[in-house]
Amino acid sequence: MRNDLLSRVKRIVIKVGSGVIFGQDGLDLEVIGALSRDICTLLSRGYEVVLVSSGAVATGKGDLGIVGRPPTIPLKQAAAAIGQSRLMRAWKDAFRPCGRCVAQILLTRDDLANRRRFLNARNTLMTLLEYGVVPVINENDTVVVEEIRFGDNDNLSALITSLAEADLLVILSDVDGLYDSNPKTNPAAKRFSVVERITEEIEKMAGGAGSVVGTGGMSTKIEAAKRATLYGIGTIIVDGRQAGVLPRVVEGEELGTLFLPVRQHMTARKHWISFTKTSRGKLLVDKGARRAVMEKGKSLLPSGIFAIEGKFDRGDAVRICDVDGIEFAKGIASYSKQELDRIMGRNSSEIEAILGYKYGDEVVHRDNLVVKK
Ligand code: GLU
Numbered sequence: 001m002r003n004d005l006l007s008r009v010k011r012i013v014i015k016v017g018s019g020v021i022f023g024q025d026g027l028d029l030e031v032i033g034a035l036s037r038d039i040c041t042l043l044s045r046g047y048e049v050v051l052v053s054s055g056a057v058a059t060g061k062g063d064l065g066i067v068g069r070p071p072t073i074p075l076k077q078a079a080a081a082i083g084q085s086r087l088m089r090a091w092k093d094a095f096r097p098c099g100r101c102v103a104q105i106l107l108t109r110d111d112l113a114n115r116r117r118f119l120n121a122r123n124t125l126m127t128l129l130e131y132g133v134v135p136v137i138n139e140n141d142t143v144v145v146e147e148i149r150f151g152d153n154d155n156l157s158a159l160i161t162s163l164a165e166a167d168l169l170v171i172l173s174d175v176d177g178l179y180d181s182n183p184k185t186n187p188a189a190k191r192f193s194v195v196e197r198i199t200e201e202i203e204k205m206a207g208g209a210g211s212v213v214g215t216g217g218m219s220t221k222i223e224a225a226k227r228a229t230l231y232g233i234g235t236i237i238v239d240g241r242q243a244g245v246l247p248r249v250v251e252g253e254e255l256g257t258l259f260l261p262v263r264q265h266m267t268a269r270k271h272w273i274s275f276t277k278t279s280r281g282k283l284l285v286d287k288g289a290r291r292a293v294m295e296k297g298k299s300l301l302p303s304g305i306f307a308i309e310g311k312f313d314r315g316d317a318v319r320i321c322d323v324d325g326i327e328f329a330k331g332i333a334s335y336s337k338q339e340l341d342r343i344m345g346r347n348s349s350e351i352e353a354i355l356g357y358k359y360g361d362e363v364v365h366r367d368n369l370v371v372k373k
Contacts, residue, residue, distance in 0.1 A: 065080060
């Protein structure tokens with residue numbers, strides 16, 4: 001299973017956590033050096049690599065006299081502003097001996113939620129890969145506000161897999177994959193070598209909180225794995241401090257935990273609607289509409305909508321909820337909130353008479369709609 005999956009891999013997104021590259025005395029240049037050599041080995045074997053590196057906040061916070069996590073967002077942003085250039089410098093120096101160039105890409109959720117900017121970012125990424133440059137991606141911490149934050153680089157890296165059209169996501173962590181209980185407190189904890197499907201039980205096992213330096217714990221890693229596997233990409237969570245970890249992983253050695261891709265995965269566009277685009281509103285629909293969407297694979301029509309929340313334009317993403325307000329799908333609205341206020345509950349054949357124009361019969365077309373699994 002592992003070897004079969006790995007034999008088809010060419011482009012890899014590698015996420016490196018702060019817990020891996022940041023030690024007691026700051027950035028751990030030895031680890032960064034070892035990982036860079038590993039990546040160069042992969043590149044020389046014909047793989048393409050996109051690196052997602054955390055560590056900006058951890059690297060910069062000492063200069064502000066902060067011990068532990070920065071207590072406020074402005075302090076975190078200031079720490080990132082100090083640390084990001086140092087982080088890039090460390091990667092740049094580490095890749096120099098093998099003659100590779102690195103390039104910094106800083107992103108916010110907004111950059112990827114806007115389809116045009118998403119495609120632009122993709123073009124940049126593809127050009128860098130074509131020229132053999134190693135893109136080093138991080139969240140643009142210094143400018144983000146809560147609504148446009150990825151929040152943690154685990155989730156960012158999962159979205160990058162679709163941006164980069166990658167075949168594999170490797171999350172380098174300070175734990176060697178998913179265990180049935182906490183390996184730091186329970187020596188008898190058992191590691192899962194392969195996870196076929198990320199069930200609720202698996203999600204529960206991942207528990208909460210992470211390390212002091214990074215943002216995510218195991219739970220954000222599982223979330224990321226879920227997102228990537230839904231896109232049809234295998235994900236490996238592995239201890240990033242083991243010697244030669246990356247070549248060993250791609251050669252099929254049983255390190256860490258491999259999460260298998262979902263067989264009937266989403267298209268890139270549906271994945272983007274589902275995970276990258278932020279919802280701006282809510283449509284509450286009756287039972288008939290819910291059934292049509294969920295069981296019959298139909299589009300959402302105005303007749304089934306009985307309430308609307310939020311403020312959104314045509315082209316924005318909205319949550320589609322049942323009579324109890326529980327979300328069961330998400331999609332792109334073909335009409336704005338103002339337009340929908342006038343046509344909800346009405347038959348599609350009445351739209352033109354009410355508005356004086358019509359974009360189509362559907363409020364959310366099936367092609368722009370993703371049902372929650
Ligand atoms: N963007 C943050 C940094 O570079 C890391 C976020 C995370 O730990 O996931 O410090």
